[in-house]
Amino acid sequence: MAGGELVLLDFWASPFGQRCRIALAEKKLPYDYSEQELLGAKSDLLLRSNPIHAKVPVLLHGDGDGRAVCESLAILEYLDDAFPDATPRLLPSAADDPYARARARFWAxxxxxxxxxxxxxxxxxxxxxxxxxxxxxRGELVEALRTLDGELGEKEFFGGEFGFVDVALVPMMPWVYSFARYGGFSVEEECPRVAAWARRCMERDSVAGSLRSPEEIYDFIGLLRKHYGIDD
Amino acid sequence: MAGGELVLLDFWASPFGQRCRIALAEKKLPYDYSEQELLGAKSDLLLRSNPIHAKVPVLLHGDGDGRAVCESLAILEYLDDAFPDATPRLLPSAADDPYARARARFWAxxxxxxxxxxxxxxxxxxxxxxxxxxxxxRGELVEALRTLDGELGEKEFFGGEFGFVDVALVPMMPWVYSFARYGGFSVEEECPRVAAWARRCMERDSVAGSLRSPEEIYDFIGLLRKHYGIDD
Known part of the structure:
Protein backbone atom coordinates (compact mmCIF):
# COMPACT_ATOMS: atom_id res chain seq x y z
CA MET A 1 0.00 0.00 0.00
CA ALA A 2 1.35 3.44 -0.90
CA GLY A 3 1.79 5.85 2.01
CA GLY A 4 1.14 5.02 5.66
CA GLU A 5 -1.70 3.42 7.44
CA LEU A 6 -5.41 4.11 6.87
CA VAL A 7 -7.95 4.67 9.66
CA LEU A 8 -11.66 5.22 9.05
CA LEU A 9 -13.62 7.16 11.67
CA ASP A 10 -17.17 6.00 11.18
CA PHE A 11 -20.51 5.08 12.74
CA TRP A 12 -22.09 1.70 12.03
CA ALA A 13 -25.37 2.97 10.52
CA SER A 14 -23.92 5.87 8.50
CA PRO A 15 -24.62 5.45 4.78
CA PHE A 16 -21.84 7.96 4.13
CA GLY A 17 -19.39 5.89 6.15
CA GLN A 18 -20.60 2.72 4.43
CA ARG A 19 -19.65 4.27 1.09
CA CYS A 20 -16.06 4.42 2.29
CA ARG A 21 -16.15 0.87 3.69
CA ILE A 22 -17.43 -0.46 0.36
CA ALA A 23 -14.74 1.43 -1.58
CA LEU A 24 -11.97 0.25 0.74
CA ALA A 25 -13.23 -3.35 0.44
CA GLU A 26 -13.50 -3.16 -3.37
CA LYS A 27 -9.93 -1.88 -3.56
CA LYS A 28 -8.72 -4.39 -0.93
CA LEU A 29 -7.05 -1.61 1.06
CA PRO A 30 -6.47 -2.66 4.69
CA TYR A 31 -7.54 -0.12 7.31
CA ASP A 32 -8.37 0.26 10.97
CA TYR A 33 -11.99 0.97 11.81
CA SER A 34 -12.72 3.46 14.58
CA GLU A 35 -16.37 3.50 15.72
CA GLN A 36 -17.49 6.97 16.82
CA GLU A 37 -20.34 8.18 19.03
CA LEU A 38 -23.24 9.65 17.05
CA LEU A 39 -25.39 11.10 19.82
CA GLY A 40 -22.95 11.25 22.75
CA ALA A 41 -19.82 13.34 23.20
CA LYS A 42 -17.59 13.50 20.12
CA SER A 43 -14.10 12.06 20.48
CA ASP A 44 -11.07 14.33 20.54
CA LEU A 45 -9.81 12.48 17.46
CA LEU A 46 -12.98 13.29 15.50
CA LEU A 47 -12.99 16.94 16.59
CA ARG A 48 -9.32 17.27 15.67
CA SER A 49 -9.72 15.51 12.31
CA ASN A 50 -12.90 17.23 11.15
CA PRO A 51 -13.09 20.50 13.12
CA ILE A 52 -15.41 22.07 10.57
CA HIS A 53 -18.27 19.56 10.54
CA ALA A 54 -17.29 17.19 13.42
CA LYS A 55 -18.94 14.38 11.45
CA VAL A 56 -18.06 10.92 10.25
CA PRO A 57 -16.76 9.58 7.96
CA VAL A 58 -13.17 10.80 8.15
CA LEU A 59 -10.32 8.91 6.51
CA LEU A 60 -6.93 9.35 8.19
CA HIS A 61 -3.98 8.51 5.99
CA GLY A 62 -0.42 8.47 7.28
CA ASP A 63 1.50 8.43 10.51
CA GLY A 64 0.21 9.73 13.84
CA ASP A 65 -3.21 11.26 13.32
CA GLY A 66 -2.47 11.30 9.60
CA ARG A 67 -3.91 13.52 6.96
CA ALA A 68 -7.65 13.81 7.44
CA VAL A 69 -9.90 13.49 4.40
CA CYS A 70 -13.51 14.51 5.11
CA GLU A 71 -16.80 14.19 3.20
CA SER A 72 -17.63 10.79 1.77
CA LEU A 73 -17.51 11.62 -1.95
CA ALA A 74 -14.17 13.39 -1.48
CA ILE A 75 -12.93 10.24 0.29
CA LEU A 76 -14.02 8.07 -2.65
CA GLU A 77 -12.18 10.36 -5.08
CA TYR A 78 -9.15 10.39 -2.76
CA LEU A 79 -8.97 6.59 -2.79
CA ASP A 80 -8.89 6.62 -6.61
CA ASP A 81 -6.34 9.47 -6.63
CA ALA A 82 -3.97 8.32 -3.87
CA PHE A 83 -4.02 4.58 -4.64
CA PRO A 84 -4.02 4.36 -8.43
CA ASP A 85 -2.86 0.74 -8.32
CA ALA A 86 -5.68 -0.36 -6.00
CA THR A 87 -8.23 -1.45 -8.59
CA PRO A 88 -11.05 -1.33 -9.43
CA ARG A 89 -11.14 2.42 -9.90
CA LEU A 90 -14.51 3.93 -8.90
CA LEU A 91 -14.31 6.55 -11.66
CA PRO A 92 -12.60 5.97 -15.01
CA SER A 93 -9.32 7.87 -15.28
CA ALA A 94 -9.38 11.44 -16.61
CA ALA A 95 -7.41 10.33 -19.63
CA ASP A 96 -9.83 7.48 -20.38
CA ASP A 97 -13.23 9.12 -20.06
CA PRO A 98 -13.62 12.65 -18.66
CA TYR A 99 -17.29 12.74 -19.62
CA ALA A 100 -18.13 9.55 -17.71
CA ARG A 101 -16.42 11.12 -14.67
CA ALA A 102 -18.58 14.24 -15.00
CA ARG A 103 -21.77 12.19 -15.32
CA ALA A 104 -20.90 10.04 -12.30
CA ARG A 105 -20.19 13.15 -10.23
CA PHE A 106 -23.51 14.63 -11.34
CA TRP A 107 -25.47 11.57 -10.22
CA ALA A 108 -23.63 11.16 -6.92
CA ARG A 138 -42.65 11.86 0.33
CA GLY A 139 -43.50 13.25 -3.13
CA GLU A 140 -39.97 14.56 -3.66
CA LEU A 141 -38.39 11.28 -2.59
CA VAL A 142 -40.62 9.17 -4.85
CA GLU A 143 -39.82 11.49 -7.77
CA ALA A 144 -36.08 11.18 -7.07
CA LEU A 145 -36.30 7.38 -6.92
CA ARG A 146 -38.19 7.31 -10.23
CA THR A 147 -35.56 9.59 -11.77
CA LEU A 148 -32.79 7.26 -10.58
CA ASP A 149 -34.77 4.31 -11.95
CA GLY A 150 -34.90 6.03 -15.34
CA GLU A 151 -31.18 6.82 -15.29
CA LEU A 152 -30.32 3.21 -14.40
CA GLY A 153 -32.62 1.83 -17.08
CA GLU A 154 -31.57 -1.63 -18.21
CA LYS A 155 -27.90 -1.17 -17.25
CA GLU A 156 -26.43 -3.62 -14.75
CA PHE A 157 -24.82 -0.79 -12.75
CA PHE A 158 -25.11 3.00 -13.05
CA GLY A 159 -21.83 3.43 -14.90
CA GLY A 160 -22.12 0.09 -16.72
CA GLU A 161 -19.66 -1.55 -14.34
CA PHE A 162 -19.89 -1.22 -10.54
CA GLY A 163 -18.45 2.18 -9.63
CA PHE A 164 -18.83 5.64 -8.12
CA VAL A 165 -22.61 6.12 -8.35
CA ASP A 166 -23.33 2.58 -7.17
CA VAL A 167 -21.08 3.09 -4.15
CA ALA A 168 -22.76 6.45 -3.47
CA LEU A 169 -26.34 5.14 -3.68
CA VAL A 170 -26.38 1.57 -2.43
CA PRO A 171 -25.81 2.38 1.30
CA MET A 172 -28.87 4.63 1.08
CA MET A 173 -31.10 1.68 0.18
CA PRO A 174 -31.70 0.24 3.68
CA TRP A 175 -32.58 3.81 4.67
CA VAL A 176 -34.82 4.21 1.62
CA TYR A 177 -36.77 1.08 2.63
CA SER A 178 -37.25 2.66 6.06
CA PHE A 179 -38.26 6.03 4.57
CA ALA A 180 -40.81 4.10 2.47
CA ARG A 181 -42.32 2.58 5.64
CA TYR A 182 -42.71 6.07 7.12
CA GLY A 183 -43.99 7.48 3.83
CA GLY A 184 -46.32 4.58 3.03
CA PHE A 185 -44.98 3.75 -0.41
CA SER A 186 -43.38 0.71 -2.00
CA VAL A 187 -39.79 0.85 -3.25
CA GLU A 188 -40.46 -2.15 -5.51
CA GLU A 189 -43.39 -0.39 -7.15
CA GLU A 190 -41.86 3.08 -7.49
CA CYS A 191 -38.41 2.06 -8.72
CA PRO A 192 -38.37 -1.66 -9.60
CA ARG A 193 -35.10 -1.48 -11.51
CA VAL A 194 -33.33 0.25 -8.63
CA ALA A 195 -34.71 -2.40 -6.26
CA ALA A 196 -33.32 -5.19 -8.49
CA TRP A 197 -30.02 -3.30 -8.85
CA ALA A 198 -29.72 -3.07 -5.02
CA ARG A 199 -30.09 -6.87 -4.83
CA ARG A 200 -27.35 -7.26 -7.50
CA CYS A 201 -25.09 -4.95 -5.47
CA MET A 202 -25.69 -7.07 -2.34
CA GLU A 203 -24.16 -10.05 -4.18
CA ARG A 204 -20.81 -8.27 -3.89
CA ASP A 205 -18.84 -9.04 -0.74
CA SER A 206 -17.85 -5.38 -0.44
CA VAL A 207 -21.50 -4.32 -0.18
CA ALA A 208 -22.87 -7.26 1.81
CA GLY A 209 -20.05 -6.80 4.34
CA SER A 210 -20.70 -3.05 4.78
CA LEU A 211 -24.49 -2.65 4.83
CA ARG A 212 -26.98 -3.36 7.59
CA SER A 213 -30.47 -4.73 7.04
CA PRO A 214 -33.44 -2.39 6.42
CA GLU A 215 -34.92 -3.71 9.71
CA GLU A 216 -31.86 -2.64 11.71
CA ILE A 217 -31.95 0.80 10.09
CA TYR A 218 -35.69 1.10 10.75
CA ASP A 219 -35.12 0.28 14.42
CA PHE A 220 -32.25 2.77 14.53
CA ILE A 221 -34.49 5.51 13.10
CA GLY A 222 -36.96 4.61 15.87
CA LEU A 223 -34.20 5.29 18.40
CA LEU A 224 -33.42 8.61 16.72
CA ARG A 225 -37.10 9.59 16.86
CA LYS A 226 -37.08 8.96 20.61
CA HIS A 227 -33.82 10.86 20.96
CA TYR A 228 -35.28 13.89 19.16
CA GLY A 229 -38.46 13.71 21.25
CA ILE A 230 -40.70 12.78 18.29
CA ASP A 231 -41.84 9.49 19.85
CA ASP A 232 -42.18 8.78 23.57
CA MET B 1 -8.38 22.76 -28.56
CA ALA B 2 -9.01 19.04 -28.00
CA GLY B 3 -12.45 17.79 -29.04
CA GLY B 4 -15.14 19.92 -30.65
CA GLU B 5 -16.58 23.23 -29.80
CA LEU B 6 -17.61 24.45 -26.34
CA VAL B 7 -20.88 26.22 -25.55
CA LEU B 8 -21.79 27.54 -22.10
CA LEU B 9 -25.48 27.87 -21.23
CA ASP B 10 -25.54 30.49 -18.53
CA PHE B 11 -27.30 33.47 -16.97
CA TRP B 12 -25.43 36.73 -16.41
CA ALA B 13 -25.88 36.97 -12.63
CA SER B 14 -25.36 33.26 -11.82
CA PRO B 15 -22.38 32.76 -9.50
CA PHE B 16 -22.34 29.12 -10.58
CA GLY B 17 -22.13 30.12 -14.23
CA GLN B 18 -19.47 32.71 -13.40
CA ARG B 19 -17.32 29.91 -11.97
CA CYS B 20 -17.30 28.29 -15.41
CA ARG B 21 -16.56 31.60 -17.17
CA ILE B 22 -13.59 32.24 -14.88
CA ALA B 23 -12.24 28.73 -15.44
CA LEU B 24 -12.64 28.95 -19.22
CA ALA B 25 -10.90 32.35 -19.22
CA GLU B 26 -8.04 31.11 -16.99
CA LYS B 27 -7.50 28.18 -19.34
CA LYS B 28 -7.92 30.38 -22.45
CA LEU B 29 -10.46 27.94 -23.90
CA PRO B 30 -12.64 29.64 -26.55
CA TYR B 31 -16.38 29.03 -26.22
CA ASP B 32 -19.76 30.34 -27.31
CA TYR B 33 -21.87 31.95 -24.60
CA SER B 34 -25.61 31.25 -24.64
CA GLU B 35 -27.61 33.50 -22.29
CA GLN B 36 -30.65 31.71 -20.83
CA GLU B 37 -33.90 32.95 -19.29
CA LEU B 38 -33.97 32.69 -15.51
CA LEU B 39 -37.57 33.55 -14.73
CA GLY B 40 -39.24 33.11 -18.13
CA ALA B 41 -39.78 29.94 -20.18
CA LYS B 42 -36.73 27.67 -20.32
CA SER B 43 -35.22 27.09 -23.75
CA ASP B 44 -35.55 23.71 -25.48
CA LEU B 45 -31.76 23.54 -25.53
CA LEU B 46 -31.56 23.93 -21.73
CA LEU B 47 -34.34 21.41 -21.10
CA ARG B 48 -32.68 18.92 -23.46
CA SER B 49 -29.20 19.45 -21.99
CA ASN B 50 -30.14 19.39 -18.31
CA PRO B 51 -33.47 17.56 -18.11
CA ILE B 52 -32.96 16.69 -14.44
CA HIS B 53 -32.49 20.16 -12.96
CA ALA B 54 -33.24 22.45 -15.96
CA LYS B 55 -30.68 24.89 -14.56
CA VAL B 56 -27.63 26.78 -15.77
CA PRO B 57 -24.73 26.41 -16.07
CA VAL B 58 -24.45 23.64 -18.64
CA LEU B 59 -21.30 23.09 -20.69
CA LEU B 60 -21.86 21.52 -24.09
CA HIS B 61 -18.77 19.93 -25.60
CA GLY B 62 -18.73 18.51 -29.10
CA ASP B 63 -20.72 18.59 -32.31
CA GLY B 64 -24.44 19.28 -32.56
CA ASP B 65 -25.86 19.71 -29.06
CA GLY B 66 -22.68 18.10 -27.75
CA ARG B 67 -22.17 16.26 -24.54
CA ALA B 68 -23.82 18.14 -21.72
CA VAL B 69 -21.90 18.59 -18.48
CA CYS B 70 -24.09 19.90 -15.63
CA GLU B 71 -23.35 21.27 -12.13
CA SER B 72 -20.68 23.93 -11.83
CA LEU B 73 -18.12 22.01 -9.75
CA ALA B 74 -18.43 19.01 -12.09
CA ILE B 75 -17.83 21.42 -14.99
CA LEU B 76 -14.66 22.76 -13.33
CA GLU B 77 -13.38 19.21 -12.82
CA TYR B 78 -14.32 18.35 -16.41
CA LEU B 79 -12.26 21.23 -17.77
CA ASP B 80 -9.21 19.93 -15.87
CA ASP B 81 -9.91 16.35 -16.98
CA ALA B 82 -10.82 16.90 -20.65
CA PHE B 83 -8.26 19.64 -21.43
CA PRO B 84 -5.12 18.59 -19.56
CA ASP B 85 -2.96 20.88 -21.73
CA ALA B 86 -5.08 23.97 -21.00
CA THR B 87 -3.21 25.32 -17.99
CA PRO B 88 -3.44 26.43 -15.27
CA ARG B 89 -5.06 23.38 -13.75
CA LEU B 90 -7.65 24.27 -11.08
CA LEU B 91 -6.75 21.22 -8.99
CA PRO B 92 -3.27 19.70 -8.82
CA SER B 93 -3.08 16.40 -10.71
CA ALA B 94 -3.91 13.19 -8.83
CA ALA B 95 -0.32 12.04 -9.22
CA ASP B 96 1.05 15.33 -7.83
CA ASP B 97 -1.08 15.93 -4.75
CA PRO B 98 -4.16 13.78 -4.02
CA TYR B 99 -4.53 15.32 -0.56
CA ALA B 100 -4.66 18.89 -1.90
CA ARG B 101 -7.38 17.74 -4.31
CA ALA B 102 -9.40 16.30 -1.41
CA ARG B 103 -9.02 19.49 0.64
CA ALA B 104 -10.05 21.69 -2.28
CA ARG B 105 -13.13 19.54 -2.91
CA PHE B 106 -14.00 19.75 0.78
CA TRP B 107 -13.87 23.55 0.80
CA ALA B 108 -15.73 23.97 -2.49
CA ARG B 138 -27.56 35.69 9.22
CA GLY B 139 -25.80 33.93 12.09
CA GLU B 140 -24.99 30.88 9.98
CA LEU B 141 -23.65 32.99 7.12
CA VAL B 142 -21.41 35.08 9.37
CA GLU B 143 -20.08 31.89 10.96
CA ALA B 144 -19.34 30.41 7.52
CA LEU B 145 -17.53 33.58 6.41
CA ARG B 146 -15.43 33.55 9.58
CA THR B 147 -14.62 29.89 8.99
CA LEU B 148 -13.50 30.65 5.43
CA ASP B 149 -11.45 33.58 6.75
CA GLY B 150 -9.70 31.20 9.14
CA GLU B 151 -9.04 28.66 6.40
CA LEU B 152 -7.59 31.33 4.09
CA GLY B 153 -5.42 32.76 6.86
CA GLU B 154 -2.39 34.58 5.50
CA LYS B 155 -2.31 32.62 2.22
CA GLU B 156 -2.59 34.57 -1.02
CA PHE B 157 -5.18 32.15 -2.40
CA PHE B 158 -7.01 29.21 -0.80
CA GLY B 159 -4.78 26.56 -2.36
CA GLY B 160 -1.66 28.75 -2.26
CA GLU B 161 -1.97 29.52 -5.98
CA PHE B 162 -5.25 30.61 -7.61
CA GLY B 163 -7.33 27.48 -8.14
CA PHE B 164 -10.45 25.43 -7.49
CA VAL B 165 -11.65 26.96 -4.18
CA ASP B 166 -10.94 30.52 -5.36
CA VAL B 167 -12.96 29.90 -8.53
CA ALA B 168 -15.76 28.35 -6.46
CA LEU B 169 -15.98 31.18 -3.92
CA VAL B 170 -15.11 34.43 -5.68
CA PRO B 171 -18.34 34.70 -7.76
CA MET B 172 -20.26 34.44 -4.49
CA MET B 173 -18.65 37.63 -3.19
CA PRO B 174 -20.87 40.21 -4.96
CA TRP B 175 -23.79 38.17 -3.61
CA VAL B 176 -22.24 38.05 -0.13
CA TYR B 177 -21.99 41.87 -0.10
CA SER B 178 -25.70 41.98 -0.95
CA PHE B 179 -26.56 39.37 1.69
CA ALA B 180 -24.64 41.54 4.17
CA ARG B 181 -26.81 44.55 3.27
CA TYR B 182 -29.94 42.50 3.95
CA GLY B 183 -28.45 40.98 7.11
CA GLY B 184 -26.99 44.24 8.42
CA PHE B 185 -23.40 43.08 8.86
CA SER B 186 -20.07 44.13 7.41
CA VAL B 187 -18.07 41.73 5.23
CA GLU B 188 -14.90 43.73 5.94
CA GLU B 189 -15.40 43.34 9.69
CA GLU B 190 -16.49 39.70 9.76
CA CYS B 191 -13.93 38.30 7.30
CA PRO B 192 -11.27 40.94 6.51
CA ARG B 193 -8.85 38.47 4.94
CA VAL B 194 -11.54 37.10 2.64
CA ALA B 195 -12.46 40.68 1.66
CA ALA B 196 -8.81 41.42 0.78
CA TRP B 197 -8.53 38.09 -1.07
CA ALA B 198 -11.61 38.99 -3.16
CA ARG B 199 -9.88 42.23 -4.19
CA ARG B 200 -6.74 40.26 -5.16
CA CYS B 201 -8.89 37.91 -7.24
CA MET B 202 -10.45 40.90 -9.03
CA GLU B 203 -6.97 41.87 -10.28
CA ARG B 204 -7.13 38.80 -12.53
CA ASP B 205 -8.66 39.40 -15.97
CA SER B 206 -10.52 36.08 -15.73
CA VAL B 207 -12.36 37.24 -12.60
CA ALA B 208 -12.82 40.92 -13.47
CA GLY B 209 -14.25 39.90 -16.85
CA SER B 210 -16.75 37.42 -15.36
CA LEU B 211 -18.12 39.11 -12.22
CA ARG B 212 -20.69 41.87 -11.86
CA SER B 213 -20.57 44.59 -9.23
CA PRO B 214 -22.22 44.08 -5.81
CA GLU B 215 -24.58 46.95 -6.73
CA GLU B 216 -25.82 45.16 -9.85
CA ILE B 217 -26.35 41.97 -7.84
CA TYR B 218 -28.15 43.91 -5.09
CA ASP B 219 -30.48 45.44 -7.68
CA PHE B 220 -31.02 42.01 -9.22
CA ILE B 221 -31.98 40.55 -5.83
CA GLY B 222 -34.46 43.45 -5.56
CA LEU B 223 -36.01 42.28 -8.85
CA LEU B 224 -36.17 38.73 -7.54
CA ARG B 225 -37.90 39.90 -4.36
CA LYS B 226 -40.55 41.61 -6.48
CA HIS B 227 -40.86 38.51 -8.67
CA TYR B 228 -41.45 36.31 -5.61
CA GLY B 229 -43.97 38.79 -4.19
CA ILE B 230 -41.79 39.73 -1.21
CA ASP B 231 -41.66 43.42 -2.14
CA ASP B 232 -44.36 45.36 -4.01
Missing part, protein backbone atom coordinates in the same frame (compact mmCIF):
# COMPACT_ATOMS: atom_id res chain seq x y z
CA UNK A 109 -24.41 14.82 -6.21
CA UNK A 110 -28.05 14.10 -7.12
CA UNK A 111 -28.13 11.28 -4.56
CA UNK A 112 -26.65 13.56 -1.90
CA UNK A 113 -29.18 16.30 -2.54
CA UNK A 114 -32.34 14.31 -3.23
CA UNK A 115 -32.31 11.05 -1.28
CA UNK A 116 -30.97 11.18 2.28
CA UNK A 117 -31.90 14.76 3.25
CA UNK A 118 -35.37 14.40 1.74
CA UNK A 119 -35.87 11.05 3.47
CA UNK A 120 -34.81 12.64 6.75
CA UNK A 121 -37.52 15.27 6.30
CA UNK A 122 -39.93 12.34 6.00
CA UNK A 123 -39.31 10.76 9.41
CA UNK A 124 -38.06 13.73 11.43
CA UNK A 125 -41.51 15.25 11.71
CA UNK A 126 -43.25 16.69 14.73
CA UNK A 127 -46.72 18.17 15.04
CA UNK A 128 -49.13 19.24 12.32
CA UNK A 129 -46.62 21.33 10.39
CA UNK A 130 -44.34 18.29 10.34
CA UNK A 131 -47.02 16.10 8.81
CA UNK A 132 -47.50 18.60 5.96
CA UNK A 133 -43.72 18.79 5.43
CA UNK A 134 -43.54 14.98 5.39
CA UNK A 135 -46.17 14.77 2.65
CA UNK A 136 -44.05 17.10 0.51
CA UNK A 137 -40.90 15.13 1.25
CA UNK B 109 -18.46 21.74 -1.06
CA UNK B 110 -18.44 23.89 2.08
CA UNK B 111 -19.02 27.00 -0.06
CA UNK B 112 -21.89 25.27 -1.87
CA UNK B 113 -23.59 24.24 1.36
CA UNK B 114 -22.93 27.23 3.60
CA UNK B 115 -22.76 30.42 1.52
CA UNK B 116 -25.27 30.76 -1.32
CA UNK B 117 -28.20 28.72 0.08
CA UNK B 118 -27.84 30.34 3.50
CA UNK B 119 -27.60 33.81 1.93
CA UNK B 120 -30.74 33.05 -0.06
CA UNK B 121 -32.57 32.26 3.18
CA UNK B 122 -31.52 35.74 4.31
CA UNK B 123 -33.23 37.75 1.56
CA UNK B 124 -36.03 35.41 0.49
CA UNK B 125 -38.06 36.12 3.59
CA UNK B 126 -41.74 36.87 3.90
CA UNK B 127 -43.80 37.63 7.00
CA UNK B 128 -42.93 37.15 10.63
CA UNK B 129 -41.74 33.57 10.28
CA UNK B 130 -39.41 34.75 7.51
CA UNK B 131 -37.84 37.39 9.74
CA UNK B 132 -37.02 34.72 12.36
CA UNK B 133 -35.58 32.44 9.67
CA UNK B 134 -33.49 35.34 8.34
CA UNK B 135 -31.98 36.00 11.76
CA UNK B 136 -30.89 32.36 11.93
CA UNK B 137 -29.49 32.52 8.40
Missing amino acids: DYVDKKVYPVGTRLWKVKGEEGVRAAAGA | DYVDKKVYPVGTRLWKVKGEEGVRAAAGA
